[in-house]
Amino acid sequence: MNNEVRYAREGRTGVITVNFPPVNALSVAVRAGLLEALEAGLEDADAEALVLTTAGRTFIAGADIREFGKPPQSPILGDVIARFEASPKPVVAALHGTALGGGLELALGCAFRVALPGTKLGLPEVKLGLLPGAGGTQRLPRLAGVRKALEMITSGDPVDAAEALELGIIDAVMDAPSALEAGLHFARQVLAEKRPVRPARERSERIAGTDPTLFAAFREELGARVRNLFSPFRCVDAVEAACTLPFEDGLKRERALFLECMASPQRAGLIHAFLGEREVAKVPGLPAGTPIRPLRSVAVIGAGTMGGGIAMCFANIGIPVTLLDSGREALDKSEAAIRRAYEGMIRKDRLTSVEMDSRLTLIRPALSGQADSEQALAEADVIVEAVFEDLVVKREIFARLDAVCKPGAILATNTSTLDVNAIAAATHRPQDVVGLHFFSPANVMRLLEVVRAEHTADDVLATAMALAKRIGKVGVPVGVCYGFVGNRMLHQRGREAIALVDEGASPQHVDAVLTGFGFPMGPFAMNDLAGLDVGWRIREERRKAGDSDSLPVTWLDRLAEGGRFGQKTGAGVYRYEPGGHTPLPDPAVEALVEEHRHARGITPRPVSDQEIQERCLYAMVNEGARILEEGIAARPLDIDMIWIHGYGFPAYRGGPMFWADQVGLPGILEAVRGFHDRLGGTHWRPAPLLERLAAEGRGFRDL
Numbered sequence: 001m002n003n004e005v006r007y008a009r010e011g012r013t014g015v016i017t018v019n020f021p022p023v024n025a026l027s028v029a030v031r032a033g034l035l036e037a038l039e040a041g042l043e044d045a046d047a048e049a050l051v052l053t054t055a056g057r058t059f060i061a062g063a064d065i066r067e068f069g070k071p072p073q074s075p076i077l078g079d080v081i082a083r084f085e086a087s088p089k090p091v092v093a094a095l096h097g098t099a100l101g102g103g104l105e106l107a108l109g110c111a112f113r114v115a116l117p118g119t120k121l122g123l124p125e126v127k128l129g130l131l132p133g134a135g136g137t138q139r140l141p142r143l144a145g146v147r148k149a150l151e152m153i154t155s156g157d158p159v160d161a162a163e164a165l166e167l168g169i170i171d172a173v174m175d176a177p178s179a180l181e182a183g184l185h186f187a188r189q190v191l192a193e194k195r196p197v198r199p200a201r202e203r204s205e206r207i208a209g210t211d212p213t214l215f216a217a218f219r220e221e222l223g224a225r226v227r228n229l230f231s232p233f234r235c236v237d238a239v240e241a242a243c244t245l246p247f248e249d250g251l252k253r254e255r256a257l258f259l260e261c262m263a264s265p266q267r268a269g270l271i272h273a274f275l276g277e278r279e280v281a282k283v284p285g286l287p288a289g290t291p292i293r294p295l296r297s298v299a300v301i302g303a304g305t306m307g308g309g310i311a312m313c314f315a316n317i318g319i320p321v322t323l324l325d326s327g328r329e330a331l332d333k334s335e336a337a338i339r340r341a342y343e344g345m346i347r348k349d350r351l352t353s354v355e356m357d358s359r360l361t362l363i364r365p366a367l368s369g370q371a372d373s374e375q376a377l378a379e380a381d382v383i384v385e386a387v388f389e390d391l392v393v394k395r396e397i398f399a400r401l402d403a404v405c406k407p408g409a410i411l412a413t414n415t416s417t418l419d420v421n422a423i424a425a426a427t428h429r430p431q432d433v434v435g436l437h438f439f440s441p442a443n444v445m446r447l448l449e450v451v452r453a454e455h456t457a458d459d460v461l462a463t464a465m466a467l468a469k470r471i472g473k474v475g476v477p478v479g480v481c482y483g484f485v486g487n488r489m490l491h492q493r494g495r496e497a498i499a500l501v502d503e504g505a506s507p508q509h510v511d512a513v514l515t516g517f518g519f520p521m522g523p524f525a526m527n528d529l530a531g532l533d534v535g536w537r538i539r540e541e542r543r544k545a546g547d548s549d550s551l552p553v554t555w556l557d558r559l560a561e562g563g564r565f566g567q568k569t570g571a572g573v574y575r576y577e578p579g580g581h582t583p584l585p586d587p588a589v590e591a592l593v594e595e596h597r598h599a600r601g602i603t604p605r606p607v608s609d610q611e612i613q614e615r616c617l618y619a620m621v622n623e624g625a626r627i628l629e630e631g632i633a634a635r636p637l638d639i640d641m642i643w644i645h646g647y648g649f650p651a652y653r654g655g656p657m658f659w660a661d662q663v664g665l666p667g668i669l670e671a672v673r674g675f676h677d678r679l680g681g682t683h684w685r686p687a688p689l690l691e692r693l694a695a696e697g698r699g700f701r702d703l
């Protein structure tokens with residue numbers, strides 16, 4: 001028997017234990033071990049029943065994701081489950097932690113299932129672009145009913161043990177010291193009562209007579225939510241097969257659909273996104289075991305929208321935060337906004353009012369310069385500065401922090417554009433200074449760019465990455481440059497979006513192509529949401545500074561100059577009905593764009609969808625290649641995670657660099673060269689890294 005799965009006996013019950021940290025994934029060794037252990041249990045004359053359990057923090061969390069994309073190795077999971085289901089001795093699956101994907105499918109093939117309270121059970125394959133491919137789509141509807149199975153399988157969201165019991169997915173919830181003890185106890189009951197076994201495959205009462213129109217209606221619901229995704233619709237096909245075909249034929253249909261999903265680029269993108277989210281936390285060059293500084297109290301300077309959102313992030317995990325501002329009015333406004341945000345969560349059932357109250361008591365507003373705020377600064381482990389973008393002001397604040405903060409405190413700036421090295425240089429402790437670039441709304445957006453400045457100490461970087469994880473963010477380490485990674489690439493996409501409208505496209509056409517690609521919103525709708533004044537001020541500053549990469553004044557600047565700041569003023573690139581958020585085309589904008597074209601002597605021309613997509617996205621890829629070359633991002637996956645978690649890049653495309661590899665770098669390079677010849681501009685000069693990889697027949701994945 002192998003190391004991953006062991007067999008032993010406890011009294012009259014044989015125990016099969018999977019031990020494959022961290023999450024007992026069903027690798028080929030585990031699958032083989034399960035068969036061997038089952039065989040041992042069946043041969044053991046003293047074992048009358050069997051318990052399937054796992055060591056460590058969780059039951060089996062699914063198939064081994066790292067094996068995907070490689071040729072399948074036997075035994076395949078479906079065959080293992082069939083053997084468990086056919087076992088002449090009753091097998092009790094004893095669940096704790098999470099029973100997910102193939103793990104739950106294996107449990108569904110067992111005669112009985114018992115779980116510790118709080119266990120989560122689910123079929124999350126759809127989140128990886130797959131469907132449950134080892135009988136889950138055939139057995140779950142037979143146990144939980146068709147509608148609930150469709151919901152669970154197409155959302156991928158788990159249910160907890162109590163709900164699973166109610167739904168008929170498990171047979172008991174037992175408050176035992178361990179899953180093993182719960183399983184043994186249940187097995188004794190089964191033997192004592194001589195409880196009959198009814199395998200899931202034989203239960204047809206919940207699928208018989210299913211209304212065939214249910215599936216069409218469900219597909220329509222999905223169309224409204226996830227129209228661009230492939231696998232949710234295949235999940236429905238598979239569940240439909242459970243209701244229309246005999247069990248074995250249903251399994252075959254499920255397998256065929258599973259293989260279709262496995263071959264889809266969406267599966268590759270989503271698994272890259274899943275693994276990338278975990279990989280990104282492992283910073284290259286940062287020694288494992290780098291000590292982490294304490295995080296017991298936080299001070300946030302600046303009670304604007306950003307500051308308030310940042311304060312919420314810490315209060316949400318029980319860390320007291322002092323929110324400082326020089327104006328009483330700003331503090332009052334911020335307090336009200338924080339309360340409103342929490343009340344919104346209560347309305348969506350994401351928070352209770354008791355939880356809101358405890359979080360609100362953790363956020364203490366304080367006027368800067370007063371004794372209590374000075375004391376809070378002196379005691380804080382982490383100070384996050386979130387005032388407006390002005391280098392002089394930020395440097396003054398950091399010089400003051402240097403004077404009042406305790407040794408070892410982490411001094412963080414939330415700047416999105418300024419030089420973190422220059423900010424750090426205002427202190428005598430640049431090793432303690434780091435950038436924490438939150439994205440608005442800070443309490444919602446998952447991305448946190450962790451800016452490592454020239455002198456940032458290793459343990460400060462390690463602490464900042466750990467802090468990101470604790471507050472539920474995806475922390476991505478980046479270096480210092482204008483706009484860091486995300487905004488620097490966004491700048492290039494924005495430049496092309498504006499130019500495409502100059503040349504003849506409409507803003508709604510540009511937006512439609514990018515939402516068609518999978519972004520939740522197009523660049524212009526996003527400008528309107530963020531506020532046109534924000535981008536306009538930044539562009540003005542860059543023009544004044546004589547920045548070679550700055551954009552000439554465009555129709556977008558003219559809109560902002562005219563007070564059209566976007567959704568907040570009811571008009572921007574689009575117009576909005578009072579209180580509405582739906583972007584509506586505005587003839588006034590068309591006229592202004594037309595005027596702008598006329599003044600610049602441009603004759604508008606038809607612009608194709610393909611040109612819009614290529615110019616907006618290849619400009620980003622080319623810039624991403626430069627970012628990698630300069631070491632501002634260490635790995636392509638860092639860029640991918642930034643764009644997925646901060647800018648709505650569709651996860652099923654894996655992020656811009658992963659997507660570029662899928663498109664093929666030689667084709668992208670050729671297009672970039674073409675744009676450079678036709679349009680000019682230093683930004684279209686092909687990045688040397690892109691040229692090199694394309695010439696060598698390699699991709700970003702090979703770096």
Ligand code: 3HC
Nearest residue numbers: 022025061062063064065066100101102124132133134278
């Ligand atoms: N296969 C391989 N490795 C896995 C894995 C899996 N199914 N699930 C998690 N891991 C790895 C992670 O990559 C991570 O590795 P690292 O330490 O090297 O970075 C480690 O396990 C710990 O994972 P998390 O950091 O995510 O730990 P958490 O405690 O936060 O979460 C979890 C645990 C809830 C199990 C979460 O990891 C998870 O959701 N895993 C994916 C579950 C899943 O999607 N299962 C379905 C797989 S597809 C399938 O079963 C197909 C079948 O139908 C045929």
